[in-house]
Amino acid sequence: MLRAVSDVHATAAAELAARYGAEVATTEAILTDPSIDAVLIATSTDTHSDLIEAATAAGKAVLCEKPVDLSLARAKTCLERTKDNGQPVMVGFNRRFDASFAAVKKALDAGEIGKAEQLAITSFDPGPPPVSYIKVSGGLFRDMMIHDFDMAQFIMGATPVRVFATGSALVDPEIGAAGDIDTAVVTLSYADGTMAVIRNSRRASYGYDQRLELLGSGGLLSVDNVRETQLVRATAEGITAGKPVHFFLERYMPAYAAEWAAFVEAIEAGTPMPVSLADGVAALAVAEAAARSRETGDPVDLES
Amino acid sequence: MLRAVSDVHATAAAELAARYGAEVATTEAILTDPSIDAVLIATSTDTHSDLIEAATAAGKAVLCEKPVDLSLARAKTCLERTKDNGQPVMVGFNRRFDASFAAVKKALDAGEIGKAEQLAITSFDPGPPPVSYIKVSGGLFRDMMIHDFDMAQFIMGATPVRVFATGSALVDPEIGAAGDIDTAVVTLSYADGTMAVIRNSRRASYGYDQRLELLGSGGLLSVDNVRETQLVRATAEGITAGKPVHFFLERYMPAYAAEWAAFVEAIEAGTPMPVSLADGVAALAVAEAAARSRETGDPVDLES
Amino acid sequence: MLRAVSDVHATAAAELAARYGAEVATTEAILTDPSIDAVLIATSTDTHSDLIEAATAAGKAVLCEKPVDLSLARAKTCLERTKDNGQPVMVGFNRRFDASFAAVKKALDAGEIGKAEQLAITSFDPGPPPVSYIKVSGGLFRDMMIHDFDMAQFIMGATPVRVFATGSALVDPEIGAAGDIDTAVVTLSYADGTMAVIRNSRRASYGYDQRLELLGSGGLLSVDNVRETQLVRATAEGITAGKPVHFFLERYMPAYAAEWAAFVEAIEAGTPMPVSLADGVAALAVAEAAARSRETGDPVDLES
Amino acid sequence: MLRAVSDVHATAAAELAARYGAEVATTEAILTDPSIDAVLIATSTDTHSDLIEAATAAGKAVLCEKPVDLSLARAKTCLERTKDNGQPVMVGFNRRFDASFAAVKKALDAGEIGKAEQLAITSFDPGPPPVSYIKVSGGLFRDMMIHDFDMAQFIMGATPVRVFATGSALVDPEIGAAGDIDTAVVTLSYADGTMAVIRNSRRASYGYDQRLELLGSGGLLSVDNVRETQLVRATAEGITAGKPVHFFLERYMPAYAAEWAAFVEAIEAGTPMPVSLADGVAALAVAEAAARSRETGDPVDLES
Numbered sequence A, B, C, D: 001m002l003r004a005v006s007d008v009h010a011t012a013a014a015e016l017a018a019r020y021g022a023e024v025a026t027t028e029a030i031l032t033d034p035s036i037d038a039v040l041i042a043t044s045t046d047t048h049s050d051l052i053e054a055a056t057a058a059g060k061a062v063l064c065e066k067p068v069d070l071s072l073a074r075a076k077t078c079l080e081r082t083k084d085n086g087q088p089v090m091v092g093f094n095r096r097f098d099a100s101f102a103a104v105k106k107a108l109d110a111g112e113i114g115k116a117e118q119l120a121i122t123s124f125d126p127g128p129p130p131v132s133y134i135k136v137s138g139g140l141f142r143d144m145m146i147h148d149f150d151m152a153q154f155i156m157g158a159t160p161v162r163v164f165a166t167g168s169a170l171v172d173p174e175i176g177a178a179g180d181i182d183t184a185v186v187t188l189s190y191a192d193g194t195m196a197v198i199r200n201s202r203r204a205s206y207g208y209d210q211r212l213e214l215l216g217s218g219g220l221l222s223v224d225n226v227r228e229t230q231l232v233r234a235t236a237e238g239i240t241a242g243k244p245v246h247f248f249l250e251r252y253m254p255a256y257a258a259e260w261a262a263f264v265e266a267i268e269a270g271t272p273m274p275v276s277l278a279d280g281v282a283a284l285a286v287a288e289a290a291a292r293s294r295e296t297g298d299p300v301d302l303e304s
Helices: A010-019 A027-032 A045-057 A072-082 A099-109 A131-136 A146-156 A173-177 A248-269 A277-296 B010-019 B027-032 B045-057 B072-082 B099-109 B131-136 B146-156 B173-177 B248-269 B277-296 C010-019 C027-032 C045-057 C072-082 C099-109 C131-136 C146-156 C173-177 C248-269 C277-296 D010-019 D027-032 D045-057 D072-082 D099-109 D131-136 D146-156 D173-177 D248-269 D277-296
Strands: A038-041 A061-065 A089-092 A116-124 A162-168 A183-189 A195-201 A209-216 A219-223 A231-235 A238-241 B038-041 B061-065 B089-092 B116-124 B162-168 B183-189 B195-201 B209-216 B219-223 B231-235 B238-241 C038-041 C061-065 C089-092 C116-124 C162-168 C183-189 C195-201 C209-216 C219-223 C231-235 C238-241 D038-041 D061-065 D089-092 D116-124 D162-168 D183-189 D195-201 D209-216 D219-223 D231-235 D238-241
Touching: A027 A045, A038 A045, A038 A248, A045 A061, A045 A072, A061 A248, A072 A277, A089 A248, A089 A277, A099 A146, A099 A209, A099 A219, A099 A248, A099 B231, A116 A146, A116 D116, A116 D183, A116 D195, A131 A173, A146 A195, A146 A209, A146 A277, A162 A277, A162 D162, A162 D183, A162 D195, A183 A277, A183 D116, A183 D162, A183 D183, A183 D195, A195 D116, A195 D162, A195 D183, A195 D195, A231 B099, B027 B045, B038 B045, B038 B248, B045 B061, B045 B072, B061 B248, B072 B277, B089 B248, B089 B277, B099 B146, B099 B209, B099 B219, B099 B248, B116 B146, B116 C116, B116 C183, B116 C195, B131 B173, B146 B195, B146 B209, B146 B277, B162 B277, B162 C162, B162 C183, B162 C195, B183 B277, B183 C116, B183 C162, B183 C183, B183 C195, B195 C116, B195 C162, B195 C183, B195 C195, C027 C045, C038 C045, C038 C248, C045 C061, C045 C072, C061 C248, C072 C277, C089 C248, C089 C277, C099 C146, C099 C209, C099 C219, C099 C248, C099 D231, C116 C146, C131 C173, C146 C195, C146 C209, C146 C277, C162 C277, C183 C277, C231 D099, D027 D045, D038 D045, D038 D248, D045 D061, D045 D072, D061 D248, D072 D277, D089 D248, D089 D277, D099 D146, D099 D209, D099 D219, D099 D248, D116 D146, D131 D173, D146 D195, D146 D209, D146 D277, D162 D277, D183 D277
Parallel strands: A038 A061, A061 A089, A116 A195, B038 B061, B061 B089, B116 B195, C038 C061, C061 C089, C116 C195, D038 D061, D061 D089, D116 D195
Antiparallel strands: A116 A209, A162 A183, A183 A195, A209 A219, A219 B231, A231 A238, A231 B219, A238 C238, B116 B209, B162 B183, B183 B195, B209 B219, B231 B238, B238 D238, C116 C209, C162 C183, C183 C195, C209 C219, C219 D231, C231 C238, C231 D219, D116 D209, D162 D183, D183 D195, D209 D219, D231 D238
């Protein structure tokens, strides 16, 4: 049950609270309210670490939106400071809870394709965000590809030892002028010789493109997009199927619901969070390595 | 807002009412409560006509589950008795509100494939119901294919003039012993020379199979099944995709929601119901003709 | 090895003969040439029966194009007259040799979907032939759907006991004026309660549409179209795949080659022809029943 | 017309010659025969450069199998030595003539997806060759991925400026022991900021996996595998489609035929070869860079 909402936008707080029969409150009031067991942090990224520390210190379980922080150092400190206070922290990598991606993991773990060898993730947005957003986003690797770094972590069950990134501003020169890129390919190498490749673009004119495939010693698992409808039109011009569902809210709405349910379930069962704060830090470390690789043109080794 | 629930099963009524903050009441109390604008009738089929008449007489708008009645004569009387009382009645043919089937209708109306010529509906259940259900169901045509008769009405925008049915009990001899069939093909002929064919089976071992295709003078519109996930496994055994979503609750849950929203919207806007009581009677008339055709082995002409 | 070509069109005969190092000859010369083992009859339909009789009487194995004859009575006489002369006759139902349709039969025979229950064949041409062709074609059932009647015979392994046809001239009123139809649905009922439905249209604006699906007690076998290329274009307008290959020469070229190879192989091995003259007569009997059903509006029982 | 065959295996030469009405001859006799216009070189790779030089010096047009040479230096010398003798040389990158891949290039050139931004090639063999073959193959990049380097050249219309490779022996440790790899991902960066990624594996247990996709500013072009048949089986276990056609002979047989036709056509028309010797050298240069990148762990810049 949603008890209280705190938001710097008062109207938004009031609307959300009203919709779920909750009250509007300050962050302080929420953290000191003993009837509240858990908090969801969905604030701007630069406040995540402080809020995670404050909430866990106040005895709350935490579900925090990704990324943990734009600064890897700060995120590591947050992990360090919270690791002994006994409060579970989950990071909101919602895609792990997508039914299809979760089914890949399950099929891999069940041995359906033998040992994983090569992962490929395709992750294209329908269109770029405003440059004003780009400027505060932390860059493509920390803002967008971080989802895919976590997906690689989830599927491969390991952190890469080496990262190589190539990227350019092909979609919008303004993004390049802002020091960021909008199109990238990143290769991840793992200690056991397996590998992953992630492809990102800020613009797929045909819609949100979220696919994944995993080659194993005994086969291939692949996930294609979800279509808006199952309607196919066949005319003299060709056989035309519907586009992928528009964007992340449409594609991942069931995943968000499953994510929250998993958070609550883990609290109630006292089991480890399905995505830990350490996972969030690991994804950020890969993002930072990728950014450095893109800047230097050389691969970057990750400290283990 | 759900105000009251009436159910012969007291526990079910209490649970549902509790879940939505409603109260448990008798049908009589509901019909005489002036604060209630509309009622949903989801009782056993043999009570539909009486309840529709009582509710509309009491000034309520009605959404009644399909079929209107097992008796075409009774359904026609119900239509006759309620047509002048000014209360809108909608029949619950939920599939019209499936996003993909609705998109077929929209594309046809937009002229995307020219004029409709030949409709084909495939509608297979994952497995047969218990024979006890079969015995009171009114038979395959009134219970199961009636959905497809309405879909044909929805897409073709007309009532057929001739119906020919062939059917057998291939799935379960007990169904045959009960006087019913479990596998059928029905051909519908329209006055303008266009045609439709509907295929039913009570058992598709691979899951709920709900497809449709419409050939027009300028192309083909087709709708395939919704899959449980987008995962595809490629191994030495072949390329295996997920099965269709299990059954009608999974496949049509969004359609049910859309159906109810359309009902409320029509009441609020004062527009005609998107599926009328006359539509419900028309579908029943086709079902009755199909049943007679199957029994006699001859085509049956529908009175216009 | 092709030894000789006889054709009423001298140029065509000369060209074909030159291409394969054969000679041009009269039919008489071919039938009396002891070095010729087998003949392929691809003449106009009204000459088939005479030529089959003459060729088999002359000791030649025969591969004759479909249909055997436009007259069922004449075809039956031909069957009667040739059955004792010991010469194998194969009728050119090339689709049995299509790799995908053959795979359906093989999978069914291997028990992959249990017992066959309901067959559905979709067979649409890209566009109608000239009305001049229609006039001498014997009508849609004998000219076009006869392929599908044979496919049903091939898959179901039986002749139907009852045929019901509905059809109209929707594509071209001239076809209707010529006494034929261009759009049809035919239902076949078998003695064991199983059933088949065949859908034909002379016009699918998106190309040659040749599909089939077979529901069995344990699953569904289906065959989709072959595409011109595997290219898929995804743009803001949708996800567009290539059209089916243009027409029967493109779709069934490998099937023709396999058909001829099977004919030669059966001769060399002394095994029964994979498609017999009796199969050709059976398909024609169903076509005739379908034509009568369409004319009378009533189902037609087939003599067994 | 095939005039003569030279082969170190006398029986193979005799069989091939007999099949096409050609004669068996020595290489010397072929090169000095003035009635022979063009030669096809399909010998072991280490003889390619010598034979290309000899044949063009003798005034023959040449179609040479890939790769030009295992040594980039030798290939460059060959290019240098033959560039002024006026004889056209085509390198046998057959995949450019695959109908689907050619359609991608055509659609790109027609502006169907705007400007090319990111190419992804998936190229997996069904199983690894014997280690004895691996040892003389020149390694995965020169032997297998060279096809994909040429495909990238074909589609992107440019040579990359930077190559980064990661690879391992995951399929067979013997391949690793022989100093080669069997699984690799290579990133190509182009001068204009666009990029390509190529994925190779020597083992896809589900069959020969040959796919490609190209993201452009206005859409995505993609090519999926060709299936053995169009049969799909739906059972309680799932929806199973046929596997890709087995290996390169099955997948690319029509491409080989189109390649040879294009070679003959270019000779007859006096137009440039559709794949030049320079293209062959360029692909080899990328392969060499990829091999060095994999060995050093660093990206390698290509001299322009």
